[in-house]
Amino acid sequence: MAEPIRVVVTGAAGQIAYSLLYQIASGAVFGPQQPVFLHLLDIAPMMGVLEGVVMELADCALPLLAGVLPTANPEEAFKDVAAAFLVGAMPRKEGMERKDLLAANVRIFKEQGQALDKAARKDVKVLVVGNPANTNALICSKYAPSIPKENFTAMTRLDQNRAQSQLAAKIGVPVKDVKRVIIWGNHSSTQFPDASNAVAIVGGAQKSVSEIINDDAYLKGAFVTTVQKRGAAVIAARKMSSALSAAKAASDHMRDWFLGTEDRWVSMGVVSDGSYGTPRDVVYSFPVTVTNGKWKIVEGLTISDFARQMLDATGKELVEEKQEALDVCKD
Numbered sequence: 001m002a003e004p005i006r007v008v009v010t011g012a013a014g015q016i017a018y019s020l021l022y023q024i025a026s027g028a029v030f031g032p033q034q035p036v037f038l039h040l041l042d043i044a045p046m047m048g049v050l051e052g053v054v055m056e057l058a059d060c061a062l063p064l065l066a067g068v069l070p071t072a073n074p075e076e077a078f079k080d081v082a083a084a085f086l087v088g089a090m091p092r093k094e095g096m097e098r099k100d101l102l103a104a105n106v107r108i109f110k111e112q113g114q115a116l117d118k119a120a121r122k123d124v125k126v127l128v129v130g131n132p133a134n135t136n137a138l139i140c141s142k143y144a145p146s147i148p149k150e151n152f153t154a155m156t157r158l159d160q161n162r163a164q165s166q167l168a169a170k171i172g173v174p175v176k177d178v179k180r181v182i183i184w185g186n187h188s189s190t191q192f193p194d195a196s197n198a199v200a201i202v203g204g205a206q207k208s209v210s211e212i213i214n215d216d217a218y219l220k221g222a223f224v225t226t227v228q229k230r231g232a233a234v235i236a237a238r239k240m241s242s243a244l245s246a247a248k249a250a251s252d253h254m255r256d257w258f259l260g261t262e263d264r265w266v267s268m269g270v271v272s273d274g275s276y277g278t279p280r281d282v283v284y285s286f287p288v289t290v291t292n293g294k295w296k297i298v299e300g301l302t303i304s305d306f307a308r309q310m311l312d313a314t315g316k317e318l319v320e321e322k323q324e325a326l327d328v329c330k331d
């Protein structure tokens with residue numbers, strides 16, 4: 001059995017963490033041979049609740065769980081961690097856009113960037129889940145200059161999973177048989193869920209999703225808006241934001257980053273290098289593949305006029321969010 005790795009989850013007393021911690025501790029993320037030592041960070045008033053979570057983790061009797069450290073101190077929480085799930089942040093309520101959380105949440109990611117810079121392993125892989133996830137990830141990276149910026153990512157995997165599931169239901173195939181759906185841009189209502197490269201297996205043969213569905217108006221209309229607005233639809237129904245599916249997506253993202261994707265494409269928010277004419281130095285979601293722990297943007301895709309407009313609109317929003325976040329962080 002390998003040596004345990006240290007993994008931090010922030011917002012550990014919250015609802016996403018409640019599903020996520022079991023997935024990490026049971027081996028679903030880092031593999032069935034990799035023990036984990038969990039660091040659980042939350043704010044001081046939540047330490048009582050966190051104690052209950054620690055009791056429940058013990059009561060799960062999980063063979064891969066090497067230890068648990070609950071704390072309200074970010075530097076203690078980030079000490080020597082190899083993976084960081086940054087979940088802790090305020091969720092939006094009905095009627096809000098995710099960027100309405102910016103002023104409240106971005107300071108958390110400034111402080112946590114500074115603490116990661118001091119305490120974490122320099123090869124730590126950071127996944128930001130707390131909203132607005134892309135801009136929070138950018139700020140976190142800016143305040144952790146000793147950690148490579150490639151190690152900071154934002155979660156758009158939930159959007160990818162939603163898009164894949166919508167297409168599978170429309171075509172009438174299992175979700176695993178739909179591939180190469182892309183989420184471009186921001187985890188917000190400007191994101192572009194793009195099915196133009198997607199393929200599905202129907203009757204044993206792989207075909208293009210556009211050909212199978214044969215309904216351009218749907219693929220550019222209802223499909224896109226359903227995925228863009230799915231988070232709001234869950235909030236309207238549950239009166240709380242998505243948690244089960246968010247935890248599953250966070251597990252998928254980190255597992256693929258650690259263990260690789262082979263030839264699968266997955267969407268991750270990463271610091272843009274300007275690929276596909278997107279703005280540089282914002283955290284933009286691209287299709288990537290992962291080999292040996294390193295992600296690489298899928299190259300050479302054709303961008304239609306429609307896609308160009310969508311990529312530009314979500315990029316413009318990210319540039320605006322970045323400016324707003326930098327202004328907030330000045331104080």
Ligand SMILES: NC(=O)c1ccc[n+]([C@@H]2O[C@H](COP(=O)([O-])OP(=O)(O)OC[C@H]3O[C@@H](n4cnc5c(N)ncnc54)[C@H](O)[C@@H]3O)[C@@H](O)[C@H]2O)c1
Nearest residue numbers: 011013014015016042088089090091129130131155158246
């Ligand atoms: N990227 C995505 O796809 C996605 C999906 C779902 C939710 N989210 C976001 O994830 C975040 C968490 O959602 P939730 O439903 O778990 O919320 P929640 O309110 O249930 O839990 C958040 C937890 O974070 C803690 N917290 C607050 N400030 C903290 C800090 N400075 N350090 C450590 N912990 C802190 C809170 O005390 C609370 O326990 C929200 O911002 C939500 O919008 C993102």
Ligand SMILES: O=C(O)C[C@H](O)C(=O)O
Nearest residue numbers: 092098131231232241242
């Ligand atoms: O929509 C939200 O505010 C929560 C989350 O980002 C989601 O996509 O479900």
